[in-house]
Amino acid sequence: MKVIEHLQNSKDTVISFEILPPQKGKGIESIYNHLDPLMEFKPAFINVTYHRSEYMFKKRKDGTFEKVELRKRPGTVGICAAIMNHYKIDAVPHLICGGFSKEETENALIDLNFLGIDNVLLLRGDAPKNETFFVPEPDGHRYAIELLDQVVNMNHGIYIEDDLIDGLKTNFCIGVAGYPEKHFEAPNIETDLMHLKKKVDHGADYITTQMFFDNKKYLDFVNCCRESGITIPIIPGLKPITTKRQLTVLPHIFHIDIPTDLSKAILSCKNDEEVQQVGKEWMIAQCKELKEANVPALHFYTMGKTRVIHDIVQALV
Ligand SMILES: Cc1cc2nc3c(=O)[nH]c(=O)nc-3n(C[C@H](O)[C@H](O)[C@H](O)COP(=O)(O)OP(=O)(O)OC[C@H]3O[C@@H](n4cnc5c(N)ncnc54)[C@H](O)[C@@H]3O)c2cc1C
Numbered sequence: 639m640k641v642i643e644h645l646q647n648s649k650d651t652v653i654s655f656e657i658l659p660p661q662k663g664k665g666i667e668s669i670y671n672h673l674d675p676l677m678e679f680k681p682a683f684i685n686v687t688y689h690r691s692e693y694m695f696k697k698r699k700d701g702t703f704e705k706v707e708l709r710k711r712p713g714t715v716g717i718c719a720a721i722m723n724h725y726k727i728d729a730v731p732h733l734i735c736g737g738f739s740k741e742e743t744e745n746a747l748i749d750l751n752f753l754g755i756d757n758v759l760l761l762r763g764d765a766p767k768n769e770t771f772f773v774p775e776p777d778g779h780r781y782a783i784e785l786l787d788q789v790v791n792m793n794h795g796i797y798i799e800d801d802l803i804d805g806l807k808t809n810f811c812i813g814v815a816g817y818p819e820k821h822f823e824a825p826n827i828e829t830d831l832m833h834l835k836k837k838v839d840h841g842a843d844y845i846t847t848q849m850f851f852d853n854k855k856y857l858d859f860v861n862c863c864r865e866s867g868i869t870i871p872i873i874p875g876l877k878p879i880t881t882k883r884q885l886t887v888l889p890h891i892f893h894i895d896i897p898t899d900l901s902k903a904i905l906s907c908k909n910d911e912e913v914q915q916v917g918k919e920w921m922i923a924q925c926k927e928l929k930e931a932n933v934p935a936l937h938f939y940t941m942g943k944t945r946v947i948h949d950i951v952q953a954l955v
Pocket of ligand 1 (some may be wrong): 686687688689690732733734760761762763764780781782783815816821822823824829830831833834846847848849875
């Protein structure tokens with residue numbers, strides 16, 4: 639079933655999870671061990687992130703360095719197929735522009751279609767860790783909207799090869815990203831919204847947001863979207879804080895603010911066990927308020943924290 643159908647068919651707020659592929663070298667059991675305890679909440683769908691390759695410098699025996707390409711967390715498509723097969727739950731692979739040519743994207747979409755996966759979350763991706771700016775592949779996409787156009791084209795049976803006629807029309811339900819606190823490269827929230835509106839006008843079915851810790855930011859963002867004519871569901875993305883270090887790491891990586899009350903409470907904790915408790919309580923309060931505001935889903939970035947996420951969702955059902 640498509641994400642959009644889950645949202646439309648459910649009377650209550652839907653629960654969904656996002657997971658990361660395991661580090662290379664680990665098996666699918668690590669995914670099942672992570673997800674098994676969360677299955678009692680009957681998630682409507684499970685997203686699996688995509689991680690592009692990174693370039694590293696490896697020291698040779700003679701002291702010189704060699705540039706090597708490394709993908710630390712491969713397996714997004716395989717994990718999605720395994721989840722659908724093992725749990726009979728819809729999986730949503732993330733697809734990114736970074737590192738992909740249009741042809742590789744087309745082939746990945748063909749694989750997904752053959753596997754019966756008809757949901758995708760389409761993203762631009764970021765620059766590799768040791769580079770400052772995102773650079774598209776020579777024959778790749780610069781913005782998520784271009785990737786979206788490719789998927790919409792395939793949904794109409796239009797493939798890259800001009801002379802391929804009567805191509806199978808795929809049937810992908812398309813999610814895109816939105817940023818309640820603005821995407822870090824956008825000059826202002828209005829311009830960011832304008833680009834988001836274009837993704838919607840080109841065929842996105844729903845939006846999933848970046849994490850946020852202040853519900854007002856999400857609710858204001860939804861209002862701004864509605865005022866600019868965006869009518870599709872906007873799913874809040876949620877992540878509990880679990881370590882003191884995240885007070886600086888999360889704003890650095892995700893370009894989001896941590897409310898003063900939350901940061902003060904975390905700073906007064908003696909250890910990360912106490913931080914986890916504070917993070918959980920904050921997230922439960924956030925979720926209760928969001929449920930009351932009738933959000934379409936609560937989408938949890940699980941990031942390997944099975945127990946914490948379990949406790950939060952249990953407090954909501
Ligand atoms: C829910 C969610 C899931 C994610 N999952 C992953 C993942 O699995 N793997 C991963 O690598 N990253 C992931 N990311 C991170 C994402 O790739 C980055 O935030 C990236 O920097 C932007 O992606 P986007 O799809 O929002 O880009 P875009 O929509 O392309 O926007 C990027 C920037 O360009 C601007 N822009 C858009 N279109 C245009 C245009 N035509 N002209 C000029 N400017 C434009 C936008 O305002 C924005 O500032 C995720 C983010 C979210 C919110």
